[in-house]
Each structure stands twice: as structure tokens, then as C-alpha cells.
Amino acid sequence: MVMLAVAPLLAGCGASMPADPNGTLQEITGGTLQVGVTAAAGEEGDWVQLQPGAEPAGIEPDLVRGFAASREATVEWTGGTEHELVDDLEHGELDLVIGGFGADTPWTKHAGMTLPYMETKDERGKTVKHVMLTPLGENAFLLALDKYLQAQELQS
Amino acid sequence: MSPGSSTQAVHFGNTRLPEEQRETLRKAKKLEWITIAFLAVTVALVYLVLGNSQAMKAAWIEDMLSFLPPIAFLVAARVIRKPPTEQHPYGYHRAIGIAHLVAAVALLVMGTYLLVDSALGLITAEHPTIGGVELFGRTIWLGWLMIGVMLLIAAPPVFIGRAKMKLAEKLHDKVLYADADMNKADWMTAVAAAVGVAGIGIGWWWADSVAALVISASIANDGVKNLRGAVSDLMDARARTYDNARPHPLLGRIDDFLNATGWVGEAKSRIRDEGHVFHVESFVVPREGSTPTAEDLEHLREDCVDLDWKIQDLVIVLVPELPEEFLPGVETGGED
Numbered sequence: 001m002v003m004l005a006v007a008p009l010l011a012g013c014g015a016s017m018p019a020d021p022n023g024t025l026q027e028i029t030g031g032t033l034q035v036g037v038t039a040a041a042g043e044e045g046d047w048v049q050l051q052p053g054a055e056p057a058g059i060e061p062d063l064v065r066g067f068a069a070s071r072e073a074t075v076e077w078t079g080g081t082e083h084e085l086v087d088d089l090e091h092g093e094l095d096l097v098i099g100g101f102g103a104d105t106p107w108t109k110h111a112g113m114t115l116p117y118m119e120t121k122d123e124r125g126k127t128v129k130h131v132m133l134t135p136l137g138e139n140a141f142l143l144a145l146d147k148y149l150q151a152q153e154l155q156s
Numbered sequence: 157m158s159p160g161s162s163t164q165a166v167h168f169g170n171t172r173l174p175e176e177q178r179e180t181l182r183k184a185k186k187l188e189w190i191t192i193a194f195l196a197v198t199v200a201l202v203y204l205v206l207g208n209s210q211a212m213k214a215a216w217i218e219d220m221l222s223f224l225p226p227i228a229f230l231v232a233a234r235v236i237r238k239p240p241t242e243q244h245p246y247g248y249h250r251a252i253g254i255a256h257l258v259a260a261v262a263l264l265v266m267g268t269y270l271l272v273d274s275a276l277g278l279i280t281a282e283h284p285t286i287g288g289v290e291l292f293g294r295t296i297w298l299g300w301l302m303i304g305v306m307l308l309i310a311a312p313p314v315f316i317g318r319a320k321m322k323l324a325e326k327l328h329d330k331v332l333y334a335d336a337d338m339n340k341a342d343w344m345t346a347v348a349a350a351v352g353v354a355g356i357g358i359g360w361w362w363a364d365s366v367a368a369l370v371i372s373a374s375i376a377n378d379g380v381k382n383l384r385g386a387v388s389d390l391m392d393a394r395a396r397t398y399d400n401a402r403p404h405p406l407l408g409r410i411d412d413f414l415n416a417t418g419w420v421g422e423a424k425s426r427i428r429d430e431g432h433v434f435h436v437e438s439f440v441v442p443r444e445g446s447t448p449t450a451e452d453l454e455h456l457r458e459d460c461v462d463l464d465w466k467i468q469d470l471v472i473v474l475v476p477e478l479p480e481e482f483l484p485g486v487e488t489g490g491e492d
Contacts, residue, residue: 018297019359021283112208112285115295137283137361143297146288150295 018139024095025071025141033073033095035064036085040100044120044128047100050079060098060132063117067148086110089135096134096145103129112136117149168236169247171433171468180326185233187320188226188332191339194316195222198309205301208284210277211352211367212302214270215345218375222342224262225335228255232331236431246469249430256331256386264379270372278365284356302353310346313339328398328432328466330389334382341378345371395429406434406464413463414438417456419446424483436460436470439478448474 040047116129235251289298317339324333355363395404414423421443428435
């Protein structure tokens, strides 16, 4: 009885689960990935380095470029404070925000986050699980990004 | 039939349980322990895949609340065994009513909270975010795990609930009944959560909040139903059957038995449902010209008590006419 109730729903859509309510993954594939960047460099790693006149550098921009390449997307970078970037993410103007975020980020009400792709220790010896922020509810995009990030061999 | 006359005997207060009820009680306790074990596994499993789904959160909280009735039952089953004391001349039977009330309030409060929480999620158009999860070196969608877990835990409570339902009738136990009733409906919660997550999967962000609303409404509804039952029992409403479906037939049987006794002209009783056992006050008008002795009264009382295991605490009051004051509806013949 239980299976009967859910089976048609699953069978009909099994191939494309999960889907994005706003179609982010479809839009960026072969298109443009809008990425918000905020500087984050410290002892435990150079997550995002911003130099005037140059492309963002560091661990996270490299990962983002790799992911974009895997979806044949070009990356468009937008700078700003965390607050501005998360706000843009919430309003659909950005697809992804990077800036050395940890899994305990206080932004979870306003943004989704990836699985931790790397773990480091901060100066207080606390473990930081590094994540990126995605738009809320864009699950196909998030899963694609998660799959890409988990497949990378990252050494901390 | 004094308390503690045999080490094997099980008592509810002064009432020694007959073989059938003793066996039923033993089974009920076993089932409640099985329920608690099952719930512990369920709560842990669901917690692991909880994610950002409101429906999963609602289902998880319902599972947590499902601990209350079995615990209430097991605690009450212990407390009500105590015989009456000077401090508690009516015994400890009401413990079960208190347990029932506490469980009902918890259900109602949590149900209402979740209802508001889920409605807010729907109004503010919260898009639940469910990403990947690492499983055996592969990254899969967490939603699949959620659906899998919910479907896995959907079926067992239905069977446990059915088994408990049968025992609740024999024991005349309303907490056990309420618990069984909730277990029987548990599969709907699990399926609703699974459907909600599947909805997220196909891009219907609202499916999750809607499923959560359905689940919280069912929790709140359980709360209201149980609260009503518990309060009416504590208010000494007329004794009803274990499922509150109709007035308890024992009331009629006692009055019929009294009226069939030779020296009794007219008799009527009122019953307090103490949880498992009944406390009965019987008003008896002797037939004209007959003068019953104290022995006659005592015999009548003992014969009444022998009618059913639920009758133990029974007093007979000799009156010149049935007092309307204590027996509302006696003059109109009462309504059923």
C-alpha cells in the first residue's frame, strides 16, 4: 500500500530527481555561473584571494572554475560583503557564494550549503568543515556541485 | 480476596486480576517495550537523514512524542498496583488518567507548534534545500535516503497498533487504546513525509510544507481527541467503553442484577471509571414490607463484586426512595 502511494511519483520522475524549482542547473549548463566572492585567506588556507584587476585566486575559485568547466559554463565573479552576496543569492542574482564558509555558518536561513569538501583546524584547534553557499531549494544544482566537490582529491 | 494473598497474583489496587487480564497485561507490557525499542531505532534513523525537510522534522517530532504513551502506560501499570492506603483511600488508579492527560497535552502543544511552523514555511515560501550525502564513497541525493527510511518505518507500527488495540479492550485501558490508535495511523505520517520529500525532488518546494502541515494536523488532532477523553475521565463522566464509543454495559448489568434480587424493590447505581476498575455506588430501595439485615446487604455486595473483575470498590446505600440528588435523570428514567 505504501509503495503504491509513492511508486508512480518516483517512477515518473526518477530520472530527473532532484529538480530545481528555479532551474539553476539548467541555466548554468553551457551558460554563465554567477559567483559571489568575498576574500578569505588565513593560516589554514588561501580560500579566496582577491587582487584588483585580477581573477579571484585560491582553493575555492579553482574549485569553482573546475566545476564550471565540467558544466561548460563561464564564470562571472561578483565581489561584495557576505551580507550583500547572500542577499543577492537569495534573490536569484547569484548561483553560488564562496568565501571560506564553515558548515557552522550562520547564513543557513538564507542559503543552502554544500557537503563539506575539506576539513581544517583553525587557530583554536577547532575543526572547520569548509562549504560553499548555494540558493535555497535549488537541489539539482546543489547535488551536481556536491558530486563534483566530493570527487576532487583535496588535501588539507 | 485480600491484597497480597498470593505471590503470583497481580493486583490493580485491591482488585486481583483474573487470569485472562493478567495475561493481557503481561502482553501489553511486552508490546509497549517493543514499541519503545522500535521508536528508539526510528528516532535515531530519522535523525540521521533529517536534513532541511520540514515534513521530516514533523515526522521526527511525532516519533519522539510517540514515546510518551508507552512510557505513561508502563509507569501507570506500576503505580496502580499499590493497594489503597490511609492517604489514598481510593487507591492509585487515577495515575493512568494523569498519564493520559500529560500525553494529550504534549501532543496538542507540539502539534500546534508544528502547524504554525509549517504554515509559516508555506507562507514565506521557504524552499527546502536537500543536497547530497556521502554513502559508501558515492555522493547520492539525501532525499532518496529520507524516502527509504520513511517507507521502511511505515509498516511496523500498524501491526503493533493492531495487537495493542485488542489488548486495550480486554484491559479496559484508555491509554493503551489511545496509543494503539496513534500507532495505527503512524504509517500515514511516514508516507506523508516520503511524499513531501519526493515532491521536493521533482521541484515542488511547497510539497514539503504541505506534508508537514498534514502531519502536524494529525498530531494536534490526536492531542485534542486524547485531551477530551482524559479530561472527561478525570471529571468522572459516565463510564464508557475503552474506545469511548458507548456507555459501559456494566452499569446496566449491575442495576439489572440488583433489581433481580428478591428483597430489592428498586435500585440504581452510579459508576466512576478509575482507569481500569470501577468504583460503584448503588442506591437500593427495599421492597415494601421487607427488612434486609446487614448480612443481606453484605451478601448482595459480594455478589455484585463477583459480576466482573472491574467491580471491586462497591458500596450499597439503603434508601427509602431513589435520590434524584445523586442520580441525575432517575425520574425521567435516564437517557442512553
